[in-house]
Amino acid sequence: MGASWRHPPILWPAVALAALLAFNLAFTRGFGVLEVRGGRLYGSMVDIVHRGSVVMLLSIGMTLVIATGGIDLSVGSVMALAGTVAALWLTSAAPRPAWAAMAAGGAVALAAGLWNGALVAFLRLQPIIATLVLLVAGRGVAQLLSDGQRIRFNRPDFEFIGTGSWLGLPFTVFVVGATLLATLAVTRKTTAGLTIEAVGNNERASRLCGIRPWLVKLLVYGFSGLCAGVAGLLYTADIRQGDPLRCGEYVELDAILAVVIGGTPFRGGRANVVGSILGALCMQTLTTAILTRGVAVEYTLVVKALVVVGVCLLQSEPFRAALLRLVGRRETRA
Amino acid sequence: MRNADCGSREEEPGRLILAMRGITKRFPGVVALDGVDFAVRRGEVHALMGENGAGKSTLIKVLTGVCPRDGGEVAFDGRAIAPRSPLEAQRLGISTLYQEVNLVPHLSVAENLYLGRQPGRAAWIDWRATHRKAEALLEGFGLRLDVRRSLASYSVAIQQMVAIARAVDISAKLLVMDEPTSSLEAGEVARLFATIRALKAQGVSVVFITHFLEQAFEIADRMTVLRNGTRAGTFETARLTRLELIGHMLGQDPAAVAARERARAPARAGGAARPALEARGLGRRGAIEPFDLAVGEGEVLGLAGLLGSGRSEAARLLFGADRATSGRVAVGGRPVKLRSPRAAVRRGIGFCPEDRQAEGILPDLSVRENIVLAVQGRLARAGVVSRRRQLEVAEKFMRRLGIVAAGPEQPVRALSGGNQQKVILARWLAMAPRVLILDEPTRGIDVGAKAEVERLVEELSRGGMAVVFISSELEEVARRSHRVAVLRERRKVAELAGEAVDERAILRAIAGGESHGR
Numbered sequence: 039m040g041a042s043w044r045h046p047p048i049l050w051p052a053v054a055l056a057a058l059l060a061f062n063l064a065f066t067r068g069f070g071v072l073e074v075r076g077g078r079l080y081g082s083m084v085d086i087v088h089r090g091s092v093v094m095l096l097s098i099g100m101t102l103v104i105a106t107g108g109i110d111l112s113v114g115s116v117m118a119l120a121g122t123v124a125a126l127w128l129t130s131a132a133p134r135p136a137w138a139a140m141a142a143g144g145a146v147a148l149a150a151g152l153w154n155g156a157l158v159a160f161l162r163l164q165p166i167i168a169t170l171v172l173l174v175a176g177r178g179v180a181q182l183l184s185d186g187q188r189i190r191f192n193r194p195d196f197e198f199i200g201t202g203s204w205l206g207l208p209f210t211v212f213v214v215g216a217t218l219l220a221t222l223a224v225t226r227k228t229t230a231g232l233t234i235e236a237v238g239n240n241e242r243a244s245r246l247c248g249i250r251p252w253l254v255k256l257l258v259y260g261f262s263g264l265c266a267g268v269a270g271l272l273y274t275a276d277i278r279q280g281d282p283l284r285c286g287e288y289v290e291l292d293a294i295l296a297v298v299i300g301g302t303p304f305r306g307g308r309a310n311v312v313g314s315i316l317g318a319l320c321m322q323t324l325t326t327a328i329l330t331r332g333v334a335v336e337y338t339l340v341v342k343a344l345v346v347v348g349v350c351l352l353q354s355e356p357f358r359a360a361l362l363r364l365v366g367r368r369e370t371r372a
Numbered sequence: 373m374r375n376a377d378c379g380s381r382e383e384e385p386g387r388l389i390l391a392m393r394g395i396t397k398r399f400p401g402v403v404a405l406d407g408v409d410f411a412v413r414r415g416e417v418h419a420l421m422g423e424n425g426a427g428k429s430t431l432i433k434v435l436t437g438v439c440p441r442d443g444g445e446v447a448f449d450g451r452a453i454a455p456r457s458p459l460e461a462q463r464l465g466i467s468t469l470y471q472e473v474n475l476v477p478h479l480s481v482a483e484n485l486y487l488g489r490q491p492g493r494a495a496w497i498d499w500r501a502t503h504r505k506a507e508a509l510l511e512g513f514g515l516r517l518d519v520r521r522s523l524a525s526y527s528v529a530i531q532q533m534v535a536i537a538r539a540v541d542i543s544a545k546l547l548v549m550d551e552p553t554s555s556l557e558a559g560e561v562a563r564l565f566a567t568i569r570a571l572k573a574q575g576v577s578v579v580f581i582t583h584f585l586e587q588a589f590e591i592a593d594r595m596t597v598l599r600n601g602t603r604a605g606t607f608e609t610a611r612l613t614r615l616e617l618i619g620h621m622l623g624q625d626p627a628a629v630a631a632r633e634r635a636r637a638p639a640r641a642g643g644a645a646r647p648a649l650e651a652r653g654l655g656r657r658g659a660i661e662p663f664d665l666a667v668g669e670g671e672v673l674g675l676a677g678l679l680g681s682g683r684s685e686a687a688r689l690l691f692g693a694d695r696a697t698s699g700r701v702a703v704g705g706r707p708v709k710l711r712s713p714r715a716a717v718r719r720g721i722g723f724c725p726e727d728r729q730a731e732g733i734l735p736d737l738s739v740r741e742n743i744v745l746a747v748q749g750r751l752a753r754a755g756v757v758s759r760r761r762q763l764e765v766a767e768k769f770m771r772r773l774g775i776v777a778a779g780p781e782q783p784v785r786a787l788s789g790g791n792q793q794k795v796i797l798a799r800w801l802a803m804a805p806r807v808l809i810l811d812e813p814t815r816g817i818d819v820g821a822k823a824e825v826e827r828l829v830e831e832l833s834r835g836g837m838a839v840v841f842i843s844s845e846l847e848e849v850a851r852r853s854h855r856v857a858v859l860r861e862r863r864k865v866a867e868l869a870g871e872a873v874d875e876r877a878i879l880r881a882i883a884g885g886e887s888h889g890r
Contacts, residue, residue, distance in 0.1 A: 227756050229748045232741055239734040246693060246731055247746040247799070248717030307736045 051300050051316035054349045058323045059083075066331050078203040082326055090322030091210035092117075092286075095269040096293035097300070097314040098221050099151075099262030104297055106255055107238040107306030108165035110262045112154060113293055115176030117270030117286030120147040122180040124271055125189035125280025128196055136196040143274075144267045150176060151263015155256035169259075173290070180282035189280035200275025210272055214315075217265065221311055231309070234258060238306030296321060299349045320349065389414045389449055389546055389577045390435075390466075396443035397430050400778065404430040406601045407444065412546065417568060417578045419592035419609075421585075423621055423818035425776055425788040426598040428581050432548055436468045437461040449545060467539035468548040475535055477524035482506035484523050485538050513537050513567055529560030533567055540576060547571065548579045551816065553587055557678075565591050583818055585614055599623055622820050647705060648838035649721065649807045651690060654699030660685040662698050663864035665857060667807065667838040672829060674853030675842045676878045682862035683842050684726050687811045690840065691723040692716040704806065717746055722800030726811040726842075728789070732796045735785035739777050740766035742784050743798045750803075769798035774824065790821035797828065808832065809840040814848060826852055850875045858882055 062069040062082070072081040096113045103110045124143035127134045150172055157168035202209045225231035236244035237254045245251055266286070274280050298304065299320055300313030324345055328338050351357045390412040397405040405427045412418045420428050434441045437455030446453050448464060455461035458468060475484045485506045506519040513533055523531055532552055539547055549568075553561045568578055568591055582588055588595060589609060597604040597620040604620045619625060648669045655662030660682040667673040675683045688694045690701070692710030701710055703719045710716050713723070725731040734742055744751060744762045751761050766780045773794040777787055784795055793813060800808055810829070814822040829852050833839050843849050849856055856873050858866040858881035866881035 229752060229755075229757055232737075232745065232748055232757075235737060235741075236734055236745055239736050240731075242731045243725075243734055244745070246691075246713045246723060246725060248714040249745075250712070250714060307734070 047301055048310065048313045048316060050353045051313045051320065051349065054299070054345075054352065055316050055320050055323065058320055058327070058345075062323065062327045066327055069327070069330065074206065077206060078208075079206045082330060084208065086319065086322045086326050087214075088208040088210050089326065090318050091208075091214045092269045092273055092289060093292045093296055093318040093321065094214045094315050095217060095265045095272070096262075096289060097296040097318045098217055098311055099258075099265030100293045100297050101300070101302050101309050101311050101314045102221075102225070102234055102258045103165070103262045104294075104302055104304060105234050105238045105306055105309035106258050107241070108158060108255065108259070109169065109294065110151075110154060110259060110266075111166065111169040111290050112150065112172035112176055113262065113266040113269075114286035114289045115173050115180070116147050116150045116263050116266035117273060117289065118180040118282050119150060119176050120144065120267035120270035121274030121285045122184050122189065122280040122282045124196070124274055125191055126183060128191045128193050129189055133193075136193060136198075139196060140199070140271055143271050144264060147267020147270065148260055148264045151260040151266070152256060154263065155259030158259060159252035159255040177282060180285075184280060184282050186282070188282075191278060191280075197275045197278055200272045200277075210276075213268065213272060217268065218311065218315060225309065225311065234309060235307055238308070240307075292318075292321060295346055299346060299353075301353055317349075320345070386450075387413050388447075391447045392431070392435065392444065393446075394444035395431065395434055395441055395446070397427075397434055397439070398442050402778065404601055405434070405441075408598065408601070408603050410596055410603070411606070412577050412579060413594075414577055415572055415575045416593040417572055417580055417591050419580045419582065419588040419595040420598065421582075421588060421595050421617065421621060422598035422604075423790070423820040425600075425791065426621075426818070427601040428598055429550070429788070430601075431598065432468065432550060432579070432581070435461070436466055436548060462539075462542060462544075465545035466548065467542065467544035467546070468550065469532065469535050469539065469552055470550050475523055475531065475538070477531075478522055480520050481510075481517055481523050481526070481534055482519035484534060485509060485519070485541065489542075509537050509541055510534070513570065527560065529556050529563060532556075532564065536567060536571075540571060540574075544576060546577045546579065548581075550581045551583065552580075553582060553584060561587065583816060585617060585819070588617075589614065597621055618819050621818070648703070649690065649840075650702045650705075652700045652702075654686075654689050654696050654701060656685065656689055656694055657697045659694065659862065660689065660859075661863040663857075663859075665690070665864070667840055667855075669806075669838055670833050670836045671855065672833045672839045672841055672853045674849035674856035674873075675840060675859065676846060676849045676856055677859035677882060681859040681882075682864075683859055684811050685862065686859065686864075687723070687809050687840060687842055690716075690807075691721055691809055693723065693725070717803070720803070720806035721809065722746075722803055722805035722807070723809045724793075724796050724800065724811060724813050726815070728793060728796065728816070733784045733792050736783055738781045739770065739775065739784055739787070739795055740780040742795050743769055743802055746799055747802045765802050766798075769802055772801075773798055773828070790817035793817050793821065793825070797825070801832075805837065807838045807840070809842075811842045812844065813841075814843060814845065822848070846875045846878050850878060 069082045072079060072083065100110055100113065120143035123146045124139040127139040127142050128136070154169050154172060157163045157171065158165050199209055199213065204212060225234070233249055233254055236247070236249055237251045241251050270286060273285055296317035297314045299317030300310050300315070302308060302310045302313060321342065324342055325338070328341060333341065388411050392408065392410040395405050395408045395410070396403070408427065408431060410431060420431065422428050433439045435446065437457045437460050440456070448466065453464055455464060455466070476487065479487070482503050486502050503519050510517055510519070513536070515530070515533055517526065517530065523534060536547065552564060556564065571578060580588070580592060592609050594606060594608055595612065595617065596606040597617065599621060604623070646669050647666050650666040652664050653662040654665070663686060665673070665686070675686060677683045685694070689696050692713050692715050695711065701708055703721065708715070708719055716723070734745070740762055743766045747765070748757060748762065751758065751765065763780055769775070770777065770780065775791050775794045775798065777791060784792055787795065797813065813825050817825070826848065829839055829841060841849065841852055850873055853873055855867060855869040856878055857864055858868070858878060860882060868877055868881065
């Protein structure tokens, strides 16, 4: 609805997350345990936020892209690209400072995002095709850069962003939090929010209102690329190696799912960034719970799929109405 | 009542194909229909008239099962019915044709006619039989088409007739047409009417919704007028005058209506106005020949011409919506380059496009968001938007234009056509433009809203705004414009000013009898 930037309909993803947490708190042993060791908070719930940071970051950028009526399939490959470039800079003959490596990775990711945006905005390729190019090519370029090898490094100053902690919490939490706050500030407090929604809602009409759809798209894909770059840096720092093959593999699907669970409509015209964050947390909670409950790994994906379908159904108004009617009928009969 | 309300008389039941009684429908915050009676006889053409938001569409939606009714009963062909979907209504014999033809444009004509019911055996389609049947069916409607060609290759009018043929072939006893003529040319309308008369002869009943009063008078046997969700009356067309009809639609005395119709744009005092927007040799290859045009502050410039004469093309060039290939534009005496709508907006030009759905409204966004879209930057302070100030602006213009909505946060798609048009007008008025270009601002909206738009145009020009006014309805152009530029075959052929502006002179110029100037 119109008020989406200010009052996002985050009810259903929030309910889903609360239900998942409640279930685990009640039935999964040790799920609610939080303990402080060496000045750092440990526990399943901290772990969820930490492990979920990659998908949360991606879903922020993805939400804005989807709100313009597009999609970004390349985020996983862009992660690999950014991580590989950073790892190369860290291990070069004359080792560069950590900040320079991060800047290089981020710059490459931003450029990749702008490339996507240019294909969509100027060449008018369909977003799914335009970003498919980089989904395939991005990982290829990353492999070329690293000769197909993983690039190991031992650089505590860089590793800190993925493994370190601050104020007792994993540093990744602050990276996600800062990105989220910045995005919310820009989309809610400036004209950017309505402008993005307008382009996704009716591009021709928004052009006649003096909006530049090409610019909006360019920036939004660029932002998505940047988010992917930051996610790639976090992942690379966490595993202490640049991995052009495994970094960000299939993660674009998780990001898209998080946005869907979060309640941003796929046809565009509305953005629900907070919902997407909740969606990403739902999925991570599920993954963590499955692992800690010792469910056989073979079932993981199936269980995940079932929960995703359930949450999406909850968001569908016709389905909710049908459900209520069914319940109502039961009650009147009883 | 000035005219016998023949709908209130009980009719013998056998004569009616449809009898809706006491239909009530509520939407959150609105009573859309309040105990409406509506009866259609067998083999009659019955026009459903009323202003936007009077409840015509809702009544049709209830009838065709798009939305359930909250009260009342419906008898069709002597049986009580309550269809839950348009498909169910169609099976009962009620078919609906919408403004937009809802067939599949890329399939062939024959495929569209027999989609889902192709002759053949199991999964095999007998194409030869399909094509033969399709040709025969269309010939019954006086249409000779290559049924193998895609539907999209034919004009909207032909597509509509294909839709009618399909509906009737699926055994429609009652055909509902919602604004079928709004995108048709005069010749095509005549053709559609011939088809309707043929249907009537076969005993099919037709419910016809239109905003064109003349068309209703031409084709309808009876008319039912709705006003604010209630029935204002049902009348025999033969015993109703145009003024009486408008009076019923507006709930006003016919004399008051007559007085308003006579009103004309007041002559402007003083000499030539300062030019607000001037074009010299402006043109676009393949769209419109280079033309000169100027509109002064406080002046209403009408653009008249047939559909496809280049009216809209000229307007789009003046706004930068399309790029000109030749010529110069000056705004307020200063030469400018209008490379994009953005450039025009920044120089104080506003534009209401002809195609409201495709280029005007942002359907999922709220009324507030639609109104502030072009000025949100200006309403922001140091880059920070203020929802409160946006609401103030939105509410101010909702009041000023009388926009009927549940509130400023209601999505625009939920509003009626006239109110959507007013939202687009509000968007530009909020900008306080120097020049406002209105391309068919009154198309598809009802008499009351039309009058309001006309009044607004006059008010704005009196306040010093330059207005470019495009309309297919010549009376409207003649009534409101200080000057009129006439276009024919993508070329400006005449310009009329002052006393020379009247309907007949415009018509002559359009027909090419007499040319003034260029």
